[in-house]
Amino acid sequence: MTSASEGTAGKSPRRISVDLKTLGPALALLLLCIIGFLLNPAFVSEGNLTNLLTRSAFIGIIAVGATFVITAGGIDLSVGSMAAAIAGVMIIVMDNAVETLGTGVPTVLLGCGVAIILGIGAGWINGVLTTKGKIEAFIVTLGTMGIYRSLVTYFADGGTLSLNFEVRGTYRPVYYDSFLGLPFPVWVFIAVAICGWLLLNRTAFGRYCTAIGSNEAVAKYSAINVDRIKTLTYIIQGLCVAFATIIYVPRLGSASASTGVLWELEAIAAVIIGGTVLKGGYGRIGGTILGALILTTIGNILNFTDMISNYLNGTMQGLIIIVAVFLQRSDWKLGKNKKS
Amino acid sequence: MHAETSAPAAIIEAVNISKSFGPVPVLFSVSMDVRPGEVHALIGENGAGKSTLMKILSGFHDPTSGQIRLDGKLASLPPNGAAEKLGVVLIHQELNLAEQLTVEENVFLGREMKKNGFLDRAAMRAIVQKHLDEIGLDILPTDRISSLTIAQKQMVEIVKAVSRNARILIMDEPTAVLTEEETQVFYRQVEKLKRSGVGIVFVSHKLNEVKAIADRVTILRDGQWIDTRPSRDLTPDMMAQMMVGRELSDLYPPMQEADVDAELVLEVDSLCTHDVDNVSFSLRKGEILGFSGLIGAGRTAVFEAICGLAPIESGTIRLFGRDVGPMTVAEARDVGLAYLTKDRKEKGLLLNKKMRPNLTLFALPKFVKNLAIDRKAEEDALKRAIRRFDVRALDPEITVGKLSGGNQQKLLLAKIMECDPRIVVIDEPTRGIDVGTKQQIYHFIAALAAEGVSVVVISSEMPEIIGICHRVIVMREGHITGVLTGDHINENEIMRYAAGLKREELH
Numbered sequence: 001m002t003s004a005s006e007g008t009a010g011k012s013p014r015r016i017s018v019d020l021k022t023l024g025p026a027l028a029l030l031l032l033c034i035i036g037f038l039l040n041p042a043f044v045s046e047g048n049l050t051n052l053l054t055r056s057a058f059i060g061i062i063a064v065g066a067t068f069v070i071t072a073g074g075i076d077l078s079v080g081s082m083a084a085a086i087a088g089v090m091i092i093v094m095d096n097a098v099e100t101l102g103t104g105v106p107t108v109l110l111g112c113g114v115a116i117i118l119g120i121g122a123g124w125i126n127g128v129l130t131t132k133g134k135i136e137a138f139i140v141t142l143g144t145m146g147i148y149r150s151l152v153t154y155f156a157d158g159g160t161l162s163l164n165f166e167v168r169g170t171y172r173p174v175y176y177d178s179f180l181g182l183p184f185p186v187w188v189f190i191a192v193a194i195c196g197w198l199l200l201n202r203t204a205f206g207r208y209c210t211a212i213g214s215n216e217a218v219a220k221y222s223a224i225n226v227d228r229i230k231t232l233t234y235i236i237q238g239l240c241v242a243f244a245t246i247i248y249v250p251r252l253g254s255a256s257a258s259t260g261v262l263w264e265l266e267a268i269a270a271v272i273i274g275g276t277v278l279k280g281g282y283g284r285i286g287g288t289i290l291g292a293l294i295l296t297t298i299g300n301i302l303n304f305t306d307m308i309s310n311y312l313n314g315t316m317q318g319l320i321i322i323v324a325v326f327l328q329r330s331d332w333k334l335g336k337n338k339k340s
Numbered sequence: 341m342h343a344e345t346s347a348p349a350a351i352i353e354a355v356n357i358s359k360s361f362g363p364v365p366v367l368f369s370v371s372m373d374v375r376p377g378e379v380h381a382l383i384g385e386n387g388a389g390k391s392t393l394m395k396i397l398s399g400f401h402d403p404t405s406g407q408i409r410l411d412g413k414l415a416s417l418p419p420n421g422a423a424e425k426l427g428v429v430l431i432h433q434e435l436n437l438a439e440q441l442t443v444e445e446n447v448f449l450g451r452e453m454k455k456n457g458f459l460d461r462a463a464m465r466a467i468v469q470k471h472l473d474e475i476g477l478d479i480l481p482t483d484r485i486s487s488l489t490i491a492q493k494q495m496v497e498i499v500k501a502v503s504r505n506a507r508i509l510i511m512d513e514p515t516a517v518l519t520e521e522e523t524q525v526f527y528r529q530v531e532k533l534k535r536s537g538v539g540i541v542f543v544s545h546k547l548n549e550v551k552a553i554a555d556r557v558t559i560l561r562d563g564q565w566i567d568t569r570p571s572r573d574l575t576p577d578m579m580a581q582m583m584v585g586r587e588l589s590d591l592y593p594p595m596q597e598a599d600v601d602a603e604l605v606l607e608v609d610s611l612c613t614h615d616v617d618n619v620s621f622s623l624r625k626g627e628i629l630g631f632s633g634l635i636g637a638g639r640t641a642v643f644e645a646i647c648g649l650a651p652i653e654s655g656t657i658r659l660f661g662r663d664v665g666p667m668t669v670a671e672a673r674d675v676g677l678a679y680l681t682k683d684r685k686e687k688g689l690l691l692n693k694k695m696r697p698n699l700t701l702f703a704l705p706k707f708v709k710n711l712a713i714d715r716k717a718e719e720d721a722l723k724r725a726i727r728r729f730d731v732r733a734l735d736p737e738i739t740v741g742k743l744s745g746g747n748q749q750k751l752l753l754a755k756i757m758e759c760d761p762r763i764v765v766i767d768e769p770t771r772g773i774d775v776g777t778k779q780q781i782y783h784f785i786a787a788l789a790a791e792g793v794s795v796v797v798i799s800s801e802m803p804e805i806i807g808i809c810h811r812v813i814v815m816r817e818g819h820i821t822g823v824l825t826g827d828h829i830n831e832n833e834i835m836r837y838a839a840g841l842k843r844e845e846l847h
């Protein structure tokens with residue numbers, strides 16, 4: 001929505017500050033890349049860049065879904081646990097299908113199908129509990145977060161679920177192979193991002209999400225089926241988690257209680273760094289993608305340098321989140337001061 | 341200013357105030373002063389700059405040029421309500437109380453009394469009780485704000501201001517949401533404040549009220565100061581003319597006779613909901629049907645139920661001759677029935693969005709082409725709506741919250757009309773908007789009816805019900821108490837039904 005209205009921009013000074021706001025995450029990413037290059041020129045090697053993009057795909061895909069949920073005024077804390085649970089069930093299903101379907105593509109397709117159904121189902125549960133059950137999204141997804149996490153621990157009996165070795169061979173290319181020089185996960189990321197952008201910015205559904213997050217009562221009085229749209233945002237989130245899991249499983253070929261830990265926070269952080277407003281009503285898919293890239297880049301840079309311990313990755317990410325939101329806010333104030 | 345020599349010195353004085361927001365000027369060298377113990381009304385059309393002037397007087401905005409004088413001395417008011425310490429208090433239209441706190445906690449918010457480091461609740465409660473007794477307000481200091489009526493909340497705001505030793509009380513349309521009775525209580529309170537030497541500035545669109553309680557009146561038009569005069573020298577008609585700058589001979593359009601044989605488009609039989617008891621009525625094509633009654637009589641509840649915004653317990657609804665069950669809002673819209681809320685800020689418009697998404701939100705499916713929103717069609721619709729409804733925005737990219745009330749109302753009307761309804765229910769069509777815009781809206785409603793659209797007007801303002809409706813239904817406590825037509829539509833009759841003094845045996 002924003003990008004198009006900026007196309008028809010007037011000459012008022014406000015417009016420029018809005019532009020700055022959109023550009024902020026992009027500038028931050030550029031700055032990070034320059035720092036990375038200065039610290040170690042190998043940072044911009046092709047190998048490292050594709051690795052970086054592949055790594056950001058998981059969080060990025062999930063964050064695209066989170067953008068919808070947050071734009072419509074909700075929040076989903078369960079995505080990390082959901083990814084772990086889906087990965088666990090996928091592995092169990094595929095392992096059990098080996099006897100009937102063999103170790104080839106059909107088994108992998110079955111696993112992917114199961115993942116998608118589970119993602120949609122889990123999202124639907126979150127959505128229905130929030131809308132029909134009239135429980136706050138924070139509480140609902142805090143609950144399902146605990147449930148999904150414990151389920152995967154239970155399935156793995158406290159240990160690790162491993163994918164059948166042969167199936168792993170069949171499935172492996174989904175993570176490790178490339179198409180036109182870009183790894184498959186990056187293509188999935190790009191596809192999800194484009195679909196997400198179109199959905200949020202070009203369709204009635206996207207407009208409804210924004211309207212609901214902006215003011216639910218107005219949405220209701222404007223003939224919008226608020227419950228259905230909100231539930232759909234959680235289903236989209238679930239679907240995105242399923243996609244992320246599908247490309248994540250072949251990476252390690254296993255799932256355990258520590259799979260996807262803190263992904264929900266990284267996804268939400270990516271959304272917020274990207275300029276989406278946490279209380280809803282204003283969403284940016286482009287920003288979210290930049291946010292996901294920024295988070296991964298920080299970790300990547302730390303791997304390249306000895307100046308800061310890699311263990312401080314979380315600290316750096318946390319600082320970036322706070323600084324990003326602070327900058328967005330002070331930018332806003334600046335615009336106001338100029339006026340008066 | 342041509343102040344009379346005998347008048348006491350002004351407490352606060354605004355001298356040649358100009359204000360621009362960015363490149364947009366909204367006030368041009370406006371002057372105004374407030375003396376102790378006077379009620380000074382500030383009137384003007386929406387967008388005339390009243391709100392801006394009030395905010396400058398209370399320190400919420402800084403003037404671009406000009407001076408504020410407090411007790412004759414040049415002053416710079418601190419921002420964000422800190423001017424309260426200087427005795428200048430602004431009571432916002434959307435009251436500024438913490439809903440979950442009690443009356444006592446609100447009154448003392450930010451300056452709690454303490455004893456030994458702990459809150460001295462007993463002392464605070466006693467003081468609040470004393471103020472409540474003075475006002476004659478029948479609530480307890482321990483009542484939660486959320487459990488009070490709007491009128492009571494407003495009184496709490498006044499108590500809060502008084503307890504802070506306010507010398508200047510600035511009120512933005514204090515009576516807009518009050519019933520007749522509550523307004524009388526409010527007037528008495530204003531009298532008391534006057535006697536204690538408080539200077540009161542208030543904005544109102546009800547010119548009779550201005551005539552009744554104001555001592556002086558300042559009129560603004562398009563950001564310009566037009567005049568300041570004692571109200572005894574003015575009639576409501578003169579005020580209206582000075583505000584608008586033109587003759588307002590025909591506030592209401594000429595009434596076109598309704599066709600009593602026109603087909604019935606809406607028949608409601610024995611409708612019951614939580615707030616509505618056994619309501620039956622019908623509506624004809626091209627008819628303007630008024631719903632009158634006191635606030636809370638169930639008028640809004642009837643139409644929220646019919647339009648799918650609230651659940652129906654029992655009863656039948658026939659639309660265009662066909663029985664319809666409970667509908668969703670979207671289904672009602674699709675058969676041509678639309679409801680325009682009275683609460684434009686909370687339920688009508690997305691205040692932080694621009695005009696275009698607001699305009700098309702209700703009828704959005706109409707703008708979808710190949711699964712995507714057709715922006716071109718949206719832009720065209722906005723241009724059409726701005727022309728058709730005379731929406732005046734200095735910058736079309738402005739967020740809707742920055743539009744004046746009248747322009748918001750016109751945009752909301754445009755939003756609802758975007759789906760071309762055949763029946764449109766307009767709840768309080770002119771709440772809080774100026775007389776010029778009112779006139780435009782009345783003419784628009786009349787034109788709709790002439791085109792064959794049926795219009796239901798729910799209103800607490802009796803003159804407009806009388807001025808534009810073919811037939812009037814009066815409700816009280818969830819029931820219909822009377823149906824008036826022709827010459828029977830007058831204030832006296834409506835009031836008797838609304839107050840429960842008279843009741844028609846229906847059916």
